[in-house]
Amino acid sequence: MGECCGMTCFQLHELGAELSLGVLPARERAAAVAHLDGCARCRAEVHRLTLAGDALLSLVPGAEPPVGFEDRVMARLGPSLRPVQRLRRRRRLVLVAAAAVAALATGAGGWALGSAEGTATRTVVPAAAQTQLRSGQLMADGRVLGRVYVHGGPSPWLFMSVDADGVPGPVRCTVQRSDGSTVSVGTFPLRDGYGSWGAGYPAGPDAIAVRLLSAGGTVLATAHLPAAGG
Amino acid sequence: MRNPPGPVLRMGGMHRMGLPLERLPDDALLAGLMAGDPEVAVAFVRRFQRRVFGVAIAVVGDVQLAEDVAQQTFERACRHAQVYDSRRGSVPTWLSAIAHNLAIDMVRARHSTPVDPEDLIALLEAVTDTPERRAIADEESAQLRSAVAELPREQARALVMAGIYGMTARQVAETEGVPVGTAKTRIRTAMGKLRTALAPGREVGHG
C-alpha cells in the first residue's frame, strides 16, 4: 500500500501531524484525506496523532467564564430544551416557596423564603433534580454487569453502562413500570462486552426496574430501582 | 446518616434516595442533555464551563470573543449530543475539540495576528506546569505534561502554535523566522513524541 490517490505513505507520514491538528492547507489536506480513504495503516497513524492533539488540548488550563455566563448559555439553549419541563420547573418553584413559607411559619428557617425568591432558578434546579434521578446496578446471578441511571419526570431518560464479558451485542433495553407494563427503550451495540448508551422514553408510571435483553429476548441482567420520590 | 461511598453500591445494588445530578457520570449527563432536560443542561454547563472557556480564551485571547465561542460550544454539544462516541474520547475531550475548532475558525475569520509572544510563553508554561494544586491531575496528564516539558524549546513552541493556536507550518515559520520545512519538522517531531508518551497507556477514551 505504497501509493494511493497521488500521495504516498511517506508523504502522508510527513504531513500526518499537521493533518491531525487541522492546520494543513486545503489542497494538501484534500490529497491526504484521499490517501487515508484507501490506506488503513495511515488512517490508524493519523488517529493516534489526533488523540495526541486532543490530549495536548486537555493540558490547557481551565478558566472561569465571566459572571452570568451560565444564564446566558441557558437562554441560548432554551429553544432546544423541552418546554414541558420549564413549566414543571415553575411549578416546583411554587412548591419550594410554599415549603419556605411553612418553614418560616414554624420559625425553622426565616432566611429560606428570601433565598428561594432571590435565586429562584438556581436553587430550585439541583434540589428538584435530586428526587428525579435514581440509580441501580445491573445484576445477573449475583454478578454486577453494569449500572443504570434513570431520570424521571415528564420527559424521562435513562443511561446505562454495561461491562459484560462474553456477551455479544446488540442488546436491548426495557423499562418495567410500577403498573406492570413494559416499555422498550432501544437497542445498542456492545464491543467486547462493553458499551454505554442513553435514550429518552415515553412518560408514564414510574420505572421500577430496567432490563438488559439479548437480541433473542433472553433477560441478561436486571437493575431494580429505588422507589421514586424520596 | 452514614454515607459510605463504594461498598454500598456494590452490595445493595441501589441507592435509597435520589442522586444529585452532580454525581452523574459525564456521558450520562450527555444522555440527559440529548433528551432535552433543562436541569441536566444546567448541570452540564456547570460541570464543563471552566474547561470550555479555558480552551476558548487560550486561543482567542479576548474575554468577549471567548464567551461567544464557549456559548456556541454548548449550543453545538446540545444539538449534536447524539454524535458523541465515548470510544473516541471523554466528554471534556469532545467539548474541548468543539471549542477549539470554533475558536480557531473565529481567529481565522478575523485575520487576527496569530499570536502574542508573551501569551505563547505563558501558555507554554501553563501546559508544562505540574502543580500539585491541580486536583484532577491524573497520571496520564502528568505523563503528557512532562513529555511536553522535555521537548526542546523550539519544538514545544511549534507544538503549541500549531496544536493550540491552530497556526499553519507557514505561520509558525514566519513567527520563528525559520524555513517552512524546519517548522514542519518541529511540529512533526513534537507530535511524534507526544504520541509515544500516550502510547503505552490506554487510549484517551474513557468516560
Ligand SMILES: [Zn+2]
Ligand atoms: Zn498510507
